[in-house]
Amino acid sequence: MTATAQAPAPVREAIVANGVARSFGSVRAVQDATLTVPAGSVTALIGPNGCGKTTLMLMLSGLLRPDTGTITVAGHNPSTDAAAVRAAIGWMPDQLGSWDNLTCLQTLTLMGEAYRIPRATARERGLDLLERVHLIEFANRPARVLSRGQKQRLSLARALVHDPQVLLLDEPANGLDPRSRIELRTLVREFAAEGRAVLVSSHVLAELDEMVDDAIFMSQGRTLGDDAAAMVADAKTRYLVHALDPAALQAALTGADVPFEAAGEGVIMRFVDEQRAAEALTWLVQQGVRIHRFGPAGSALEQTYMAMNEERR
Ligand SMILES: Nc1ncnc2c1ncn2[C@@H]1O[C@H](COP(=O)(O)OP(=O)(O)O)[C@@H](O)[C@H]1O
Ligand SMILES: [Mg+2]
Known part of the structure; x- marks a missing residue:
């Protein structure tokens, strides 16, 4: 059995952000981000290094507060309803930061428990997910033995432990070999087909080309809006x-x-x-x-x- 059967009910506009900005001291990391991410499809967030992608995703996931602007995720406001947003979102950071001495299954079980899923259920779900990301043979091996591509897949599984409706993946293809990238693409497409919303960032265009339905371009802290979307459709x-x-x-x-x-x-x-x-x-x-x-x-x-x-x- 895989996790497919537990797909969440779709929300049409999974993420809506308007005029979102955030500075760190004098650094204006995100100046004006406005975007909509629909459920059931994969949306790219594309822009060069330092343009504000990670900062924006941290705000969408409720881990960082915007200075200004409004965000709605699965119908909730991350600033006022952080718990609901956390339950709705799966976040895959750009650095795995795995607990190297834990096994893959322990990693997922603990993560599940952090979401208040009972241990036995979390363990079962962990096994399902390891199956799904093709890591089942590593279930009882420490995460430190995994290759980079395998770690990325574990990270993806970790983001899915609580069966979120919205997935935020920060540079998931970074450093992957072509085969791992194709596997990642297949998984991401499956999540969208289940009705989830997926927002996936990259600074390398080619990485995302066949993975995404739509793209949001970002430059110097600003999303570029409908013009760019129209250009993609036209292209x-x-x-x-x-x-x-x-x-x-x-x-x-x-x-x-x-x-x-x-x-x-x-x-x-x-x-x-x-x-x-x-x-x-x-x-x-x-x-x-x-x-x-x-x-x-x-x-x-x-x-x-x-x-x-x-x-x-
Ligand atoms: N915690 C922080 N403190 C200070 N500056 C930061 C912090 N996080 C990000 N920045 C700066 O904000 C800008 C956007 O960074 P980031 O969101 O990581 O961009 P990206 O993910 O697109 O590479 C960069 O100039 C970065 O140096
Ligand atoms: Mg980044």
């Missing part, structure tokens, strides 16, 4: 198409008045959804154009990041 509509005979491809498109941009040897076409893309591919083949490459024009997040930087210049 997702771009397809790169290559034909054996590029001139024949362009001629077919021009002849049928289909808009395109030339891009090196190929062309960029836009499709609102996969259905339209499939129809266009069928049509091109019917026109006798010999297509050898047809797919998304590249990382939507990366294209957006680049477009944002271009705007700033």
Whole structure:
């Protein structure tokens, strides 16, 4: 049995933050963060090191008070209802800080007890979670023997001990090898499919690209808002198409008045959804154009990041 059966009831807008700010002395770590994180999907929080991601996540999880602004998590205000927020949130910090001498199962059982889950239940839940993150064979081994990727998975399991509706993962892919990253992506997608809200931060765009449904960009303590989201959505509509005979491809498109941009040897076409893309591919083949490459024009997040930087210049 896995923990899947215990998925919590979904809340549509799991996190809402408005005008949130926090300084440390003269350092304005977060200046103006406004965001919404829906349940049932994975949202990225992307920005360079030092832009305020960790500080923002600490405030969302109720571990740090904002100086100004409002936060609602699973319908509760972390400043006035910290206990309810803590119960609703699973927090995976960027540093595991594991209790190295405890076994993986002890780590999870103790964490469960910290959430006032009875020991026997916490232990059972710990076993379920270890199964789920593929660490069951390490249940009775000390956390210090785990590799980095395994420690990240233990940390993820620890964040899930109390079956939270909202998951905040701070740079979870940091330092993972490609295989571990793919496993992490699979797990994160599963959590979202169960109706949980997942907010996952990174300073490396490529880490998150295939893991997330939506992205919030952050720069110098500020979230960049709807413009960036619209850019991501727009970037997702771009397809790169290559034909054996590029001139024949362009001629077919021009002849049928289909808009395109030339891009090196190929062309960029836009499709609102996969259905339209499939129809266009069928049509091109019917026109006798010999297509050898047809797919998304590249990382939507990366294209957006680049477009944002271009705007700033
Ligand atoms: N406890 C703290 N005391 C002083 N400065 C801090 C503290 N936490 C973070 N900062 C500063 O706030 C800024 C944002 O940090 P952080 O939220 O960790 O960014 P990120 O997670 O995006 O790398 C940085 O300039 C950092 O040095
Ligand atoms: Mg950080």
